[in-house]
Amino acid sequence: MSARVPGPVMVAAGCGGTGRELEAYAGPAGLDGLDLVTRSITLDARPGGPGPRLVEVPGGLVNAVGLPNPGLEHFLATELPWLVRAGVRVTVSVAGATIGEYADLARRLSRAPGVAGLEVNVGAPDEAGAGLFEVREPFHAASVVAAVRREFPADRPVLAKLRPDVSRIVEGARACHEAGATAVVVGNAVPAAFPDGRAGGLSGPAVAPIALRCVTAVRDALPGVPTIGCGGVRDAASARAYLAAGASAVQVGTALLHDPTTVARLRDHLTPTSEEMR
Amino acid sequence: MAERPAEPRGPVHVDGEVVATKRVGGYRHLTLTAPGVPERFRAGSFVAVTVEGHVARRALWIHRVRASSAFGPTLDVVVDVRGSGTAWLAAQPVGTKVAVTGPLGRPFALPKEAVSCLLVGEGYAAAPLFPLAERLRERGCAVSLVVSAPDEAHLLSALEARRSVRSVTVLTADGSVGQRGTAADHLDDLVRRSRADVVYAAGPTDVLRSAASAAEQVGAWSQVAVEVPTPCGTGLCHGCPLPVVGEDGVDRVVRACAEGPVVRGDRVRWDAL
Ligand code: FES
Numbered sequence: 001m002s003a004r005v006p007g008p009v010m011v012a013a014g015c016g017g018t019g020r021e022l023e024a025y026a027g028p029a030g031l032d033g034l035d036l037v038t039r040s041i042t043l044d045a046r047p048g049g050p051g052p053r054l055v056e057v058p059g060g061l062v063n064a065v066g067l068p069n070p071g072l073e074h075f076l077a078t079e080l081p082w083l084v085r086a087g088v089r090v091t092v093s094v095a096g097a098t099i100g101e102y103a104d105l106a107r108r109l110s111r112a113p114g115v116a117g118l119e120v121n122v123g124a125p126d127e128a129g130a131g132l133f134e135v136r137e138p139f140h141a142a143s144v145v146a147a148v149r150r151e152f153p154a155d156r157p158v159l160a161k162l163r164p165d166v167s168r169i170v171e172g173a174r175a176c177h178e179a180g181a182t183a184v185v186v187g188n189a190v191p192a193a194f195p196d197g198r199a200g201g202l203s204g205p206a207v208a209p210i211a212l213r214c215v216t217a218v219r220d221a222l223p224g225v226p227t228i229g230c231g232g233v234r235d236a237a238s239a240r241a242y243l244a245a246g247a248s249a250v251q252v253g254t255a256l257l258h259d260p261t262t263v264a265r266l267r268d269h270l271t272p273t274s275e276e277m278r
Numbered sequence: 279m280a281e282r283p284a285e286p287r288g289p290v291h292v293d294g295e296v297v298a299t300k301r302v303g304g305y306r307h308l309t310l311t312a313p314g315v316p317e318r319f320r321a322g323s324f325v326a327v328t329v330e331g332h333v334a335r336r337a338l339w340i341h342r343v344r345a346s347s348a349f350g351p352t353l354d355v356v357v358d359v360r361g362s363g364t365a366w367l368a369a370q371p372v373g374t375k376v377a378v379t380g381p382l383g384r385p386f387a388l389p390k391e392a393v394s395c396l397l398v399g400e401g402y403a404a405a406p407l408f409p410l411a412e413r414l415r416e417r418g419c420a421v422s423l424v425v426s427a428p429d430e431a432h433l434l435s436a437l438e439a440r441r442s443v444r445s446v447t448v449l450t451a452d453g454s455v456g457q458r459g460t461a462a463d464h465l466d467d468l469v470r471r472s473r474a475d476v477v478y479a480a481g482p483t484d485v486l487r488s489a490a491s492a493a494e495q496v497g498a499w500s501q502v503a504v505e506v507p508t509p510c511g512t513g514l515c516h517g518c519p520l521p522v523v524g525e526d527g528v529d530r531v532v533r534a535c536a537e538g539p540v541v542r543g544d545r546v547r548w549d550a551l
Contacts, residue, residue, distance in 0.1 A: 014516070021513035021536065024288035039516065047519075047531040054509040054517035056334040056363075061509065068516050068531060204333050257510035257517075258333050260379060261291050 003157040003182045005226045006089060006117060007249020009239070009266045010035040012230055013093040013119060013161070014065065015253040019083045022256075027264030032087030034263070037119050037159075037251065038075075040095040042132075043105060045071035055194050060204025060232075061254055062192050067095055067132070072105060076112050084114030091117040091159065097131050099147045106151035106158075117156050120148055122176065123163030123188035125201030138168065142175035149180030157182035164190060164211040164231060170221040177225045185251060186218055187211030187230030204254040208232025212245055219246035234262060236269040243270075289512070290314040294327075294378040296370050297349045304431035305402055306357040306368035307341070309349075312378035316343040316351035321410035322480075322503055322540040325355065325380030326511030329363040334509040336363050337535070339480070340381065341405035341434075356402040356434065382511050383539045386410050386501050389476055392418030396474035397443075398489045400426045400461055400481030403505055404434045407480055415442040422472045423447070426461040426485070430454040462488040466495065474498050479543070481505075483551055490543025500543030506551075508535040521550035 016022055016036050023031055048068025054061050069075065075092075083090050092109050096102040102120070109115045122141035124132075135141045145160050152158055160176035162169060164187050173184045189201025190210060211231030218227050229242025234255035242250045250270075255262040294312035301307075315325060319340055326335040338355040345351055357368045370376070386406070389395070395414050399407040404425050414421050421442065426449035427433035433455065436446045448456025449464060457464070462484055469477055469492040479489035480503040493500035508518040513536030520534040522545045529547060532538065 015514055017512070017514040017516070017533075017536070025291050025512075045530075047521075048516060049519075051519050052507055052517075053519060054334070054507075054515060056332060056509065059333075061333055063515075063517065065516050068519070254333060257512075257515045258335065259291070259328065259377065260510075260512050260514060 003117065003155055005157060005183045005228070005248050006035040006091060007228065008243070008270045009263060010037055010091070010228070010249060010251045011256065011263055012251035012253030013037040013121065014039045015256045018079050019088055020086070022260065022263070023086070025260035025264060027261070027267070029267070030086070031083070033089065034087070035089045035091065036083070037091045037093050039069055040067045040093040040121055041069050041072055041075050041105070042067065042095050043072050043101055045069065045074065057202070059206030060202050061257070062194050062200040062202050063189060064194070064198065064200040072108060076108070080112060080114060089116040090114060091119050091157070093119045093121055094148065095121055095132055097133055099133065099143055102133070102144050103147040103151050106148040110152045115156070117159060117182070118148055118152055119159040119161055119185065120145055121161050121188070122172070123161050125163060125189045125191040126199045138172045138175035141172060142179035145176045145179040145181050159183050159185050159228065161185035161188055161230070163188040164207065164214040166210070166214050166217060169214040169217055173218045173222055173225055173227070177222065183226035183228055183248070184218065185228040185230050186214045186247070187251070203231070205232045205234065208238060212241055215242055215245045215247050233266070234258070236266065239266055239270055287318050289380050289382050290318070291377065291379045294376050296372055296374045296376065297352060299370065299372060302435070303433065304358070306359070307354060308357060308367070309352050309354050310376065310378060311349050311352055312380065315378060315380045316345065316353045319343045319353065319381045320385035321413055322385035322406045323381035323383050324511070324539065325353070325378050326382060326508070327367065328377035329366050331366075332363045334363070335379070335511055336367060337508045337511045339403060339405040340409070342409060356405045358402045379512060383535055384537065386478055386503070386540050388413060388417060389419065393475035394420045394473055395476045395478060396422045396424065396469055396472040398424045398461055398465065398477065398479040398481070398485065399434070400485045401428075401432050402434065403481045403503070405480070406503060407478065408439055410478060411439055411442045420444050422474070424449065424461065424464075424468055426450065426481070428452065461485045465489055465492040469493060469496055469498065476501065477543070479503070483548070486543065486546070487548045490546065490548075494544055501540055502543045502546065503540045504534050504538050504546065506534045511535045521547040523547060
């Protein structure tokens with residue numbers, strides 16, 4: 001049994017707040033049916049990194065937010081039920097310190113009502129944050145995906161979010177797909193530095209052509225691997241570029257920080273009946 | 279973080295327009311239409327404005343709302359030019375369209391009874407204290423206002439507030455107008471003399487911190503409008519960390535734009551800010 005890939009438009013991890021902040025900007029349909037990837041949830045609460053966490057640069061934002069989140073228990077008790085009641089299709093982004101933690105997160109989330117799918121962030125620009133499992137090597141990424149896949153029902157998707165590193169994207173996508181990822185999300189922050197030299201990740205319009213190149217590379221090398229484009233999606237044209245390159249969906253991130261109605265507008269424009277979705 | 283009760287009147291994202299612009303001292307005052315925003319405004323809330331060619335948005339304090347004008351309801355904001363984004367905004371002529379999101383954040387909490395209030399603001403950030411003073415006066419509160427700035431050019435005009443407040447104190451660091459000194463120099467004394475039950479403050483961290491501690495010393499409440507960089511302003515990016523002590527006594531980091539910008543002064547972990 002294969003899981004349905006969400007989309008065609010999703011809210012990217014880390015750019016949708018707790019989800020409910022989007023309600024004011026979601027358009028007439030509200031949050032009902034919105035495909036949202038949560039910010040990464042860890043077993044224990046994390047305060048996130050020090051400020052400034054995001055700095056504007058030409059073409060985007062450099063960020064090092066540090067995965068702030070209230071921890072799994074709190075998320076399951078408050079945020080998740082609220083989102084489910086609002087009709088959101090919730091894909092939970094998970095991050096852990098060990099493979100065992102990933103498995104634990106996946107197991108407990110598989111029992112929580114309303115979790116539509118999981119996304120494993122295996123493409124952080126640097127160390128994903130203090131105390132998190134290093135997943136940038138395709139072998140390690142695949143081990144994490146396999147552990148999550150084992151604990152999560154086969155009829156629900158597990159997405160692997162890879163960073164747009166064109167020299168390794170095919171290798172990473174193949175490893176994660178073979179480990180059981182339903183689809184790979186191609187595009188994440190690109191390793192970058194803040195103006196003061198601190199390490200971070202660049203996201204926004206500047207990343208779009210890089211991620212698009214990576215989506216094309218995956219499509220050419222691995223035509224059977226469903227891909228989701230992410231990076232610089234801000235309007236119908238930028239979304240269609242990914243769909244035309246073979247992506248089955250797009251995730252919207254930084255554009256939401258610029259205009260919180262972006263996802264509502266894209267949902268209007270990219271209905272599953274449009275040409276690009278066939 | 280407890281669940282918030284449903285907000286029937288949340289923010290809106292609308293196309294606004296610059297309908298007036300004037301230079302006042304070192305600042306640019308803009309009057310904007312933004313359908314739905316003035317109607318929802320409460321003192322201490324803010325707007326985030328999209329700036330051409332920039333990904334991050336610029337957060338602006340709302341200085342005044344007018345329920346009706348030749349352009350319908352409008353809001354006034356004060357722009358302090360600090361970089362290319364604010365420079366762009368300040369340079370826009372009447373007729374420029376701008377995307378406005380607001381009102382954002384948690385506004386100042388108003389006392390239930392007619393108590394004595396001291397309002398302390400520095401620079402352009404004093405803006406939200408003017409509508410606050412009016413709200414407080416409507417409730418019968420005795421309001422004293424302190425406005426401070428490095429120099430006269432960066433002082434928001436306190437003249438217009440004189441009608442709604444009992445006393446106005448003007449401080450400039452260089453002594454160009456009013457008393458010489460900073461808010462931090464004078465606050466302990468001002469708070470004590472005003473016999474304030476509540477101290478409201480808006481400005482840079484040192485002013486807020488002095489206001490909170492001066493209030494605490496006399497057993498008054500404090501409400502501070504914290505200003506940290508808010509790249510989105512809407513609670514989506516988690517880019518605006520504000521370290522606080524929760525109701526349960528546990529240290530945590532909240533979002534200044536969503537759980538703030540106004541918080542109780544005694545809840546801020548100033549050393550971690
Ligand atoms: S500025 Fe983005 S969450 Fe506060």
